[in-house]
Amino acid sequence: MMHIGQGLVCGEKIRDMVDAGFEFTIFLADWHSMINDKYGGDMAKIKVTGEYFKHCFTALGLTEDKVQYVWASDLAGLPEYWEKVLRVGRSTTTRRLMRALPILGREINQKEAEAATLFYPCMQAADIFQMKLDVACAGIDQRKAHILAREVGEKLGWGKPVSLHTPLVMGLAGIESGEKGSFDEDPKLSQVIGAKMSKSRPESNILIHDGPTEIFQKIKGAYCPPRETKGNPLLDYFRVLVFHGPGRFLLKRDQKYGGDLELESYEQLESLYSSGKVHPQDLKSNMVQFLTDRLQDVRKYFATRPDLLDKMRKLGAG
Amino acid sequence: MDLEERLDLACRGTVEVIQRPELRELLSTKQKPRAYWGFECSGKRETARPD
Numbered sequence: 451m452m453h454i455g456q457g458l459v460c461g462e463k464i465r466d467m468v469d470a471g472f473e474f475t476i477f478l479a480d481w482h483s484m485i486n487d488k489y490g491g492d493m494a495k496i497k498v499t500g501e502y503f504k505h506c507f508t509a510l511g512l513t514e515d516k517v518q519y520v521w522a523s524d525l526a527g528l529p530e531y532w533e534k535v536l537r538v539g540r541s542t543t544t545r546r547l548m549r550a551l552p553i554l555g556r557e558i559n560q561k562e563a564e565a566a567t568l569f570y571p572c573m574q575a576a577d578i579f580q581m582k583l584d585v586a587c588a589g590i591d592q593r594k595a596h597i598l599a600r601e602v603g604e605k606l607g608w609g610k611p612v613s614l615h616t617p618l619v620m621g622l623a624g625i626e627s628g629e630k631g632s633f634d635e636d637p638k639l640s641q642v643i644g645a646k647m648s649k650s651r652p653e654s655n656i657l658i659h660d661g662p663t664e665i666f667q668k669i670k671g672a673y674c675p676p677r678e679t680k681g682n683p684l685l686d687y688f689r690v691l692v693f694h695g696p697g698r699f700l701l702k703r704d705q706k707y708g709g710d711l712e713l714e715s716y717e718q719l720e721s722l723y724s725s726g727k728v729h730p731q732d733l734k735s736n737m738v739q740f741l742t743d744r745l746q747d748v749r750k751y752f753a754t755r756p757d758l759l760d761k762m763r764k765l766g767a768g
Numbered sequence: 769m770d771l772e773e774r775l776d777l778a779c780r781g782t783v784e785v786i787q788r789p790e791l792r793e794l795l796s797t798k799q800k801p802r803a804y805w806g807f808e809c810s811g812k813r814e815t816a817r818p819d
Contacts, residue, residue: 451811460805463781467803470774471795477806488810500809520804577806584794585803590783600786612791614803615784694781767811 451759451767452506454691455589455619455647457658458744461510462694463587463616464517474517475581476507481522482573485566486554495765502762506658509751522573525580534576535569541602547571550594552633552643559632575599579608590615591633591643617690618646621655624673625681645681659752659759662742669738674730679720684733689716692740701728701736771796 468474478500480493489495504519525531539547550571552558574595578586586596596613603610620642621628628645647655656668674684692699693716701711701719707729713719722728752759769777774795779785794801 456807459781460807464805466777466780470769470777471800472778472803473800475802475804477804479806479808482806483808483810486808486810488808495811496809499811502811503807503809522806574806578804581804582802583804584798584801585778585791587803587805593784593786596786610790612794613784613786614778614782614791615786616781617783690781762811765811 451655451657451659451762452503453619453647453655453657454687454741454745457506457510457748458691459589459616459619459694460587461507461512463614464507464512467585467587468512468516472585475583476504476512476517476519477522477577477581478503478519479522479577481526482570485564485570485573487564489765498761498765499767502758505751505755505758506748509748510658511747520581522577525577528580531576531580534579535572537606538572538575538598538602539569541605542572542598544568546598550598553592553595555591557631557633558635558640571595571598575602578611579603583611585612585614587614587616589618589646590639591618591646618642619690620645620681620683620686621647622668622672622683624683627673656741658745658748660741660745661749662738665741665745666738669734669741672734674733676730677724677726679724684730684737685720685723687737688719688733691744692716693719701732702739703732707732 464474464476480496480500483496484491484493500521507517547568548560548563549558551560551563551567553574554567554570556563556567571594575598578599586599588596593613593615596611600610600613625641625645628641631644632640633643634640656665660668672683674682679685699713701713703710711722711728719728723733771792775792778791779788785791
């Protein structure tokens with residue numbers, strides 16, 4: 451199901467783009483999901499999930515008057531789309547495509563893969579040109595697809611799409627507990643990708659329709675050692691979710707621990723935390739409140755449409 | 769909103785923009801530039817494959 455990495459980080463960025471004057475498309479990549487073995491490649495289940503995603507973004511305020519929704523299957527019906535896929539494939543090599551497989555969550559150094567996975571990066575590049583996009587947005591783990599699109603776009607005279615990459619939200623277990631595989635040539639980025647929320651255990655993901663009790667339980671169990679600023683998911687959420695834009699944050703604290711603190715920046719919070727002036731419990735209780743408030747509208751939306759989550763649970767989603 | 773404000777709004781919270789000058793050029797020349805975000809339709813974490 452949709453976790454806060456997708457819902458809040460992507461959701462906020464898409465809203466920024468709409469406010470900055472972009473015509474924005476949310477692309478529901480059903481064919482790509484089939485290639486990447488989602489639901490064992492069952493298209494009917496993939497479609498149900500795509501519809502659910504559309505509801506999630508709608509609940510987050512990205513309604514159809516602000517963004518447009520396009521399915522990969524809309525493009526897949528067009529011969530000129532497949533011509534673009536093949537022209538991208540003609541402009542690159544299997545070796546390059548194998549190195550791009552981390553965009554599917556696979557490791558970088560695989561010697562063998564299902565043949566269909568090699569179409570995936572070609573399709574991702576072709577999607578951008580077929581939809582005549584100027585800017586491609588994604589998490590930083592998708593940069594290889596965008597670099598490919600820029601290179602082949604230039605070669606083929608189709609233009610170079612600007613690419614805009616957002617941080618990946620860390621799983622609740624912290625960066626050290628992430629998958630140990632190799633997902634990028636850069637070991638630091640590889641570690642960030644291995645620890646992202648969607649790669650972590652499903653029960654530890656905070657979902658966008660979680661209620662206050664679930665949010666509390668999940669945050670309570672999160673990795674958050676005192677004074678430790680590296681690989682700390684709680685600090686990561688403050689950095690990425692709370693301090694996404696300008697503005698202050700009032701950190702609520704009991705009088706006996708020094709009372710409320712008005713924070714001006716993430717850096718200020720990090721420095722207070724590393725010196726022990728802000729305690730793990732302060733981060734946790736404030737994050738529970740922040741997420742509970744931030745996700746209130748989404749909860750209401752799904753509470754009035756219980757069939758949406760029922761359908762997803764029937765698919766075995768979690 | 770002026771050009772720089774729109775540019776800052778588009779770039780805030782990102783870890784990388786390739787390339788910011790290209791984005792500025794785009795915002796200054798195109799009335800309604802087109803952007804997208806693609807999502808796989810996945811409901812749960814997939815189990816590890818045998819390969």
